[in-house]
Amino acid sequence: GAVVSQHPSWVICKSGTSVKIECRSLDFQATTMFWYRQFPKQSLMLMATSNEGSKATYEQGVEKDKFLINHASLTLSTLTVTSAHPEDSSFYICSALSGAYQETQYFGPGTRLLVL
Amino acid sequence: DAKTTQPPSMDCAEGRAANLPCNHSTISGNEYVYWYRQIHSQGPQYIIHGLKNNETNEMASLIITEDRKSSTLILPHATLRDTAVYYCIGKAAGNKLTFGGGTRVLVKP
Numbered sequence: 580g581a582v583v584s585q586h587p588s589w590v591i592c593k594s595g596t597s598v599k600i601e602c603r604s605l606d607f608q609a610t611t612m613f614w615y616r617q618f619p620k621q622s623l624m625l626m627a628t629s630n631e632g633s634k635a636t637y638e639q640g641v642e643k644d645k646f647l648i649n650h651a652s653l654t655l656s657t658l659t660v661t662s663a664h665p666e667d668s669s670f671y672i673c674s675a676l677s678g679a680y681q682e683t684q685y686f687g688p689g690t691r692l693l694v695l
Numbered sequence: 696d697a698k699t700t701q702p703p704s705m706d707c708a709e710g711r712a713a714n715l716p717c718n719h720s721t722i723s724g725n726e727y728v729y730w731y732r733q734i735h736s737q738g739p740q741y742i743i744h745g746l747k748n749n750e751t752n753e754m755a756s757l758i759i760t761e762d763r764k765s766s767t768l769i770l771p772h773a774t775l776r777d778t779a780v781y782y783c784i785g786k787a788a789g790n791k792l793t794f795g796g797g798t799r800v801l802v803k804p
Binding site: 581583599613618622623624626628670672674682683685686687688689691 | 731733736737738739740741746764782784788791792793794795796797
């Protein structure tokens with residue numbers, strides 16, 4: 580149980596285009612999901628907290644207009660990187676909070692984004 | 696949330712128990728100790744968590760000292776697939792996970 584999927588697993592795009600990443604909790608409902616970013620040889624950095632039915636909460640320094648988050652249902656959150664640039668190239672990872680097990684976060688496999 | 700301190704790296708022999716230490720001397724009474732690991736190019740994997748009692752599941756055992764200032768994650772029989780970065784995180788319910796540097800564990804044949 581507690582499986583989280585992400586799609587796509589990797590994406591290459593041209594500078595200036597927008598990219599949408601999906602995060603799904605497959606066997607549980609998650610009112611809260613999180614989006615992280617990880618650069619090479621660094622640890623995970625929390626970008627934002629996604630709450631079903633309400634606006635996302637962004638960490639300091641993360642541009643909300645650039646990283647659009649939508650939590651449309653209890654099993655789906657999406658992250659859209661708008662007008663992507665090469666410096667947005669990174670490993671994006673989502674997690675979903677399972678309230679059934681003392682609020683443990685379960686992570687997706689990650690999406691590798693390369694902006695040319 | 697509590698600040699945790701872990702050794703940056705350690706080597707383990709395949710088939711032997713791997714004991715991963717974590718110091719969390721400032722942990723408060725309502726904060727759990729969580730362990731995750733991240734295998735290269737994958738999302739973190741939940742391993743185990745505990746509050747004050749020792750915990751065991753199919754992956755590992757978590758030993759928390761009585762004063763809760765430190766804990767040890769035990770992988771009973773390390774395999775090559777256990778090579779990963781292991782993160783120890785102190786977190787209260789409802790709070791966010793904050794990842795530090797973790798311990799880079801290399802299991803050697």
